[in-house]
Amino acid sequence: MxxxxxxxxxxxxxxxxxxxxxxxxxxxxxxxxxxxxxxxxxxxxxxxxxxxxxxxxxxxxxxxxxxxxxxxxxxxxxxxxxxxxxxxxxxxxxxxxxxxxxxxxxxxxxxxxxxxxxxxxxxxxxxxxxxxxxxxxxxxxxxxxxxxxxxxxxxxxxxxxxxxxxxxxxxxxxxxxxxxxxxxxxEEEYLVPVGKSDVKRQGEHVTLVSYARGVEWSLEAAAMLAKEGIEAEVVDLRWLRPLDLEPVFESFKKTNRCVVVEESLPHFSFGSEIAAQLQEAAFDYMDAPIKRVSAMDVPLPYAKEIELMALPNAQKVVDAVKEIVY
Amino acid sequence: MATNTRSLDKVTLLDWYRQIVLIRQFENRCDELYHQKKITGVYLHLYSGHEAVGVGAVAALGEDDHVLTGYRDHGIALARGVDAKPLMAEMMGKRTGVSGGKGGSMHLASRAHNFWGGYAIVAGHLSLATGIAFKERYMGTENVVLCLMGDGATNNGYFHESLNLSAVWNLPVVWLIENNFIGMGTRIEDSSGQPELVKRAVAYGMKQGPRIDGQNVIEVHEAISEAVAYARKKGPVLVEALTYRYKGHGVSDKQYDARDDLKRELDDWQAHKDPINILKDHLLAGFDGIEAELAKIDTEVHEIVEEAVRYAEASPVPTYEDLIRHIYVE
Missing domain, CATH: 3.40.50.970 (Thiamin diphosphate (ThDP)-binding fold, Pyr/PP domains)
Incomplete structure (x- = not known):
């Protein structure tokens, strides 16, 4: 093709x-x-x-x-x-x-x-x-x-x-x-179905759940972690509605650990929702707290140095993974 | 009055009389049912007093034209020919209601009648009207959108953005303000820098239509017929009809009990500017021996409303399947 x-x-x-x-x-x-x-x-x-x-x-x-x-x-x-x-x-x-x-x-x-x-x-x-x-x-x-x-x-x-x-x-x-x-x-026409998540990377040690730009940080973090022998699975939800969490649950039953990665703010957030649904659906598989990497809970400033400080990136994902994978 | 009333035949005038009386009786019955706790929804905004506006304006439309309004929507649905039975069933939250018991008093609609609904976010439907009108332009068809709104709908962003866009895109919309001089509890002078609302057309570069007597169905019909003809061929028009609400903002409106000035104002409108009386006087003056026909209509309408109440009361309530259905198109 x-x-x-x-x-x-x-x-x-x-x-x-x-x-x-x-x-x-x-x-x-x-x-x-x-x-x-x-x-x-x-x-x-x-x-x-x-x-x-x-x-x-x-x-x-x-x-x-x-x-x-x-x-x-x-x-x-x-x-x-x-x-x-x-x-x-x-x-x-x-x-x-x-x-x-x-x-x-x-x-x-x-x-x-x-x-x-x-x-x-x-x-x-x-x-x-x-x-x-x-x-x-x-x-x-x-x-x-x-x-x-x-x-x-x-x-x-x-x-x-x-x-x-x-x-x-x-x-x-x-x-x-x-x-x-x-x-x-x-070049051929294709469609991506409504409400279907996509596993962007296979791994057995930790599940990274994200969407949009967070997927990029997650994949970057997964590459960094791989060098240290930690294999992350990256699930890209693609749609926040309809929300397809089955691949997340499946992955979590294998890895028993999860970090949610989001570009958005932390309060009442995507990460909160995923963490809540995950503990309800797979509590018995949980070996560590579900971590969330999100933007800091501040309005974004102008100056580049502090703007970047407030935002998620791959290193913050790596750090979060290391808190729960040991 | 410029209207050539002789051109309106007796059958048409009696039909309008029937519709106006139907709305009045339907609304009076809704009021009773609310106080008997058979209509239990918190919002019930009755069209009593406004009847001539809706009947005269809707009568100016063709079947393929479109109608939208705000939350004071019962009368518009009836004027558009929606059957009283599913309307009353909707009031009572029954499965047989026009909106399946899921919309309530403020969200009546009938796609089959090109009645696109009552909408309860003040002025929200104005934006939908521009979109529906755009489709007519897009397809090269010539149907018109009649968008009714209260005076209270003229001061938020929906009004400004929708009227402006309709002018920029030259859309076939008749914007009809039903000015009853009070938005919920705030007088027009206290809410609008320019209380002659029709003058706002100038700001958008659209045709400024007339400011008409909304209690006279014949005058309303003539003005809206002209506006519809203009919109169909040229572009948007703004028309203002002066009217009065007899049952307050909604059935829970208590300010008429507490304020003598409002009570006097209401009494004056009912005594001197009632749309039923105005049309009735016209008919009695114009057609000998019509009294018996009017009385017959009153009786027939009474039975239509009672039948609607019986139908609604006997109808089943929605089910769990209804609760979870139509969230998305399957």
């Missing part, structure tokens, strides 16, 4: 193009998606390819970007709405939570919301307190919404195509730090 090394932004762009070519009801909308060519260049060239009818620049109006996309989806289109960064999705959150996630249920199945909201997520480049959020777990709190968080270009492409085809609303987050990172991608 022919493969090409493609960065995540290009993989996402290819997914959009393929789905727009396949299905005329798919369209993109958002701030600067058209003539600007997309803030993160994911929608580069789409305006030229598909025209103003299907590539809709919007005002800086995050609430109605999300809300109008919900309405268009209810009416039978398949909008892919871009919220430039997820920091601005706090302005959209009512449309996402109170409408996108509720309409199907509240009206007893009369309406469907086949919607994708794409949002760039994560910190870096000293973006500071208001522009460095990774609030995926907040969105994953609510039934009715799917939350997709790919960790690499291959998954990103297959997951975005799946998200567009699914009849449920999907918040699709894209780690800014991963946009330039390539994966081998087949």
């Amino acid at each position: 022919a493969e090409k090394n493609v960065p995540m932004r290009e993989a996402l762009r290819a997914a959009l193009i393929e789905e727009m070519e396949r299905d005329e009801t798919v369209f993109v909308m958002g701030e600067e998606v058209g003539s600007w060519q997309g803030t993160h260049r994911v929608t580069r060239g789409l305006l030229e390819m598909f025209g103003e009818r299907r590539v809709k620049d919007t005002p800086i109006s995050e609430l109605v970007i999300a809300g109008a996309a919900v309405g268009a989806a209810m009416a039978g289109l398949r909008p892919v709405a871009e919220i430039m960064t997820i920091n601005f999705a706090f302005l959209s959150i009512d449309a996402i939570i109170n409408h996108a996630a509720k309409v199907h249920y509240m009206f007893n199945g009369q309406f469907r919301v086949p919607l994708v909201i794409r949002a760039a997520s994560g910190w870096g480049n000293q973006a500071t307190a208001t522009h460095s959020h990774t609030p995926e777990p907040i969105f994953a709190h609510f039934p009715g919404l799917y939350v997709a968080c790919p960790s690499n270009a291959y998954d990103a492409k297959g997951m975005l195509k799946t998200a567009i085809r699914d009849d449920n609303p999907v918040l699709f987050t894209e780690s800014i730090a991963l946009y330039s990172k390539p994966s081998l991608i087949p």
Whole structure:
């Protein structure tokens, strides 16, 4: 099978193009998606390819970007709405939570919301307190919404195509730090199923559970640990909803130890949820406390030295593993 | 009044009379059932007093046009032709309700009637209206969205963002404000820098429609018919209908008991600007011997409402399967 090394932004762009070519009801909308060519260049060239009818620049109006996309989806289109960064999705959150996630249920199945909201997520480049959020777990709190968080270009492409085809609303987050990172991608079409975790590395001593950028730190940490004879298994959840924890439970029954790695904040977090579910499902297999590596519980500052201090990295994962593998 | 009322035939006017009376009786019955604890949901916002707005406006639409409204949605559902039985069943949280007993009073919808729902987040549905209207433009079809809202829905971001986007994208939406002068408990003068709400159209560069008497169904129908024709061919229009709520913000609203000024205001609207009386006077003046027909309608409507109550009371409640169904599309 022919493969090409493609960065995540290009993989996402290819997914959009393929789905727009396949299905005329798919369209993109958002701030600067058209003539600007997309803030993160994911929608580069789409305006030229598909025209103003299907590539809709919007005002800086995050609430109605999300809300109008919900309405268009209810009416039978398949909008892919871009919220430039997820920091601005706090302005959209009512449309996402109170409408996108509720309409199907509240009206007893009369309406469907086949919607994708794409949002760039994560910190870096000293973006500071208001522009460095990774609030995926907040969105994953609510039934009715799917939350997709790919960790690499291959998954990103297959997951975005799946998200567009699914009849449920999907918040699709894209780690800014991963946009330039390539994966081998087949030229043939493929899909990554909704709500399926993926074991990214096999190992027998400790289970690392993560998603999105945390997978990168986990794999980096696993390589470092391997040099010391510790083999980590890395489970990439890929979707925070539907949450597929079976591979985590299976792995844990083998390793008996777990470190949860997340880019987000520690309170009421992804890590808390995984730890809670794991101890309920596999208490008898637990040989050590479940550890969490997350961002520090502070707003992110500007100065690089202290910004990095607050954030997770591979070394912090290694340190956490060594606390429970002895 | 500019309306050429002679062009409206007796059958149409009687149909509107029937609808207005149906809404009034349905709402009165809901009020009773709430106080008898047969409707137990905490939110019940009755359309009494507003009837002519919903009936006149919805009558201006075609079957393929779309309607959305806020939480004061019973009257809009009835005006759109949704059967009273599943509506009453929804009030009582029954499995046979329009929303399966999962939506309640504020979340009535009927896809089959292109009635996209009542929505309980104030002004949230305005954004959905832009999206539904966008689909019409996208597909090159010519259907129109009628989006009703209260005056209270005009001061949050949904209003601003939705109206602006509808103008930027030139969407076929009739934005209809039902101005009853009070948002929950706050008077319009205390909530809006510009209390003549229709003037806001200027800020968005959209057509400013009229500020109309919302108690006169004929005037409402004419104004919304013009607005719908404009929206269908050109773009968004903002219209404001002046009206009054007879049953407060919701059934638990106690301020009318405590405040004489509000009580006097309510009495005045009921005595002089009641939509049933206005239409009835018009009919009595225009058609000899119509009194018996009106009385017959009153009786028939009474039976429709009672039948709806019996249906709702006899209906089963939702089950565990209903609780967990429709969270996602399977």
